[in-house]
Amino acid sequence: MSKADILFKRAFDIVASLAGVLLLAPVIVLCWLAATIDTRSNGFFIQKRIGRHGRVIRVCKIKTMYPSNTQRSPIASRNLASISQSGRFLRKYKLDELPQLFNVLAGSMSFVGPRPDVPGYADRLQGEDRIILSLRPGITGPASIKYKDEEVILAAVDDPETYNDRIIWPDKVRINREYFNNYSLLRDLRYIFHTIFG
Template sequence: MKHELSLKKRFLKRVFDITVSFTGLILFSWLIIGAFLIACIDTKSNGFFIQKRVGRWGNRFSVIKIKTMKKIDKLDSTVTTSNDVRITTSGKVFRKLKIDELPQLLNVLVGQMSFVGPRPDVPGYADGLAGNDRVVLSIRPGITGPATLYYRDEEEILANQTDSQYYNDYVIYPHKVKLNKQYIYNYSLKNDIYYIWKTIFK
């Protein structure tokens, strides 16, 4: 596929991911366990949110996050806004501070995800890409990345739309694909470190 990362770049990216995710799991295991227990109490269910997502080359895998939403009958949209009634009290804090993303360090360690890359989509989005857009599937999905940073207030943006599903599918998502393609075309380890720094400190 055109514009795929070279073997050397893929190797350096993977070594970086293994090193940092392993270190992160050691440093933040206490926080993950604490958030898990709080989520168990707040949602009255398993504190881990496990969902099938589309990964590299369209392969499915189970993403692991801290659960931030409770189940409400007849509300099952995959598009979440800031005023979604399903978000729990602790979930609002976890989502704001990105604590709910920490368990994905395990996904990174085992090779299902990368630190930086396109966010892993639910089926029906990335697996439906065609033409040059499919280059997005040539790398592992990431915890953060340029599209994630650009739309870090995505839930607030969607909350202000009349039809949040339509706006997500026909405005935000196509722009994310464009940003993710640019990321791949201009990939460097230096940029990955910058995106991680910006995620943590911005």
């Protein structure tokens, strides 16, 4: 990925996220209201994730789980029982991701890139794999598309943590390195189209 690629990618993110916020603001408000009523708490969920250059960012989503006083597992399949009624609908249609348009507009995320991971994964990348950290994390991307049913996959194995660490995570790193090395705006548009309509 060249410096020109980075500039064009950021320009696209600014224009598209601004348009998205303006067009989808009513939908975001309705989703927030539904989540607020269902979970009886603030319908926005803000979580610390690892962003560009390994810096911690705050990612905003619509809340899809009931509040809990206990620490949840970073493996999503471990938390399925906590998903709210509205959360199942929001997750099915990816509506819980819409507030990340504000992250894209602010520059902490991109439309396409590696998913922003919880601490303990991306921030521990070594060697050539650290090239991934030069990318802004994305709402979608080739790894996200391949593992769109990740929760189902992990729920079907005996040891989700080990399977994630040994199989899924290394494969995501490989896919994201290929994304960096073969970047094009046309591919980004295809990933976005596939995420929305695929």
